[in-house]
Amino acid sequence: EAAARLAQCRVRKHWISKSRPGLANHAMAQATYRNLVEAGAPQWRGPALDAARAIQKELGLEPMEEPFLPAIESLVAPEAAEARLRAALPAWQTHFTSDDYTEMTWHAPTARFYVGRPALRAPDGFAYPDWAMNALGGMAEMIDPMIEAAAKTIAGTMIDLITDESLLAAARAEFVARTGGGMGGAQWLAPLCDYSPPIDFPWPRYIETGKGREWWIPETEADRELHR
Numbered sequence: 001e002a003a004a005r006l007a008q009c010r011v012r013k014h015w016i017s018k019s020r021p022g023l024a025n026h027a028m029a030q031a032t033y034r035n036l037v038e039a040g041a042p043q044w045r046g047p048a049l050d051a052a053r054a055i056q057k058e059l060g061l062e063p064m065e066e067p068f069l070p071a072i073e074s075l076v077a078p079e080a081a082e083a084r085l086r087a088a089l090p091a092w093q094t095h096f097t098s099d100d101y102t103e104m105t106w107h108a109p110t111a112r113f114y115v116g117r118p119a120l121r122a123p124d125g126f127a128y129p130d131w132a133m134n135a136l137g138g139m140a141e142m143i144d145p146m147i148e149a150a151a152k153t154i155a156g157t158m159i160d161l162i163t164d165e166s167l168l169a170a171a172r173a174e175f176v177a178r179t180g181g182g183m184g185g186a187q188w189l190a191p192l193c194d195y196s197p198p199i200d201f202p203w204p205r206y207i208e209t210g211k212g213r214e215w216w217i218p219e220t221e222a223d224r225e226l227h228r
Contacts, residue, residue: 016198019098019103021189022105023102023175023178024105024178025109025174031111031167032111033078041072041074043073046141048139049068051142052136055132059132064121068119071116103191109174113150113153115146115153117137117146118142201220202220204217
């Protein structure tokens with residue numbers, strides 16, 4: 001609003017989506033972590049080490065024998081990870097960041113886990129440029145260990161849920177308890193669809209001018225009503 005006033009423009013707000021906060025399920029989280037331990041944290045060896053050292057050399061650094069941060073090749077139990085996260089949050093804050101996977105947690109027992117992506121060690125006082133991190137995300141030798149660890153973890157957890165009736169029952173019982181009866185229960189949170197669907201936004205109009213191709217967003221009927 002302040003930027004619009006400075007530019008002598010008008011601004012209107014639209015909701016285009018809302019996501020519900022995540023619903024925890026400790027039974028699912030514990031089962032997933034057991035399988036992550038079984039699969040093991042991703043490990044970067046061979047060509048990945050060579051590529052990491054090449055990036056360091058390109059930036060004028062002395063290539064390191066162990067160029068990756070040790071944290072990305074280690075495991076953290078869910079309770080410890082939660083404690084670390086909450087240590088940086090205000091006491092009143094119950095949820096962190098936003099995502100769309102949280103919608104699924106209100107329809108079935110769900111767990112989310114993170115697999116570390118490659119990150120380079122840095123000498124004291126040095127910060128890697130953005131391109132270095134982007135490059136690490138585009139190399140098969142960097143990404144494959146992550147995918148393999150995640151795939152093994154997901155597959156193992158799915159097999160456990162199929163073969164272990166007690167685990168499936170525990171996850172379901174916790175879901176029912178937290179929602180006050182399952183979907184539609186007393187504590188179940190319905191989709192946050194309390195806004196008009198954003199289906200009336202106009203496409204830009206393009207014109208050729210002496211300065212080249214330009215565009216603007218034409219007014220809608222709602223815009224015209226606002227000006228009357």
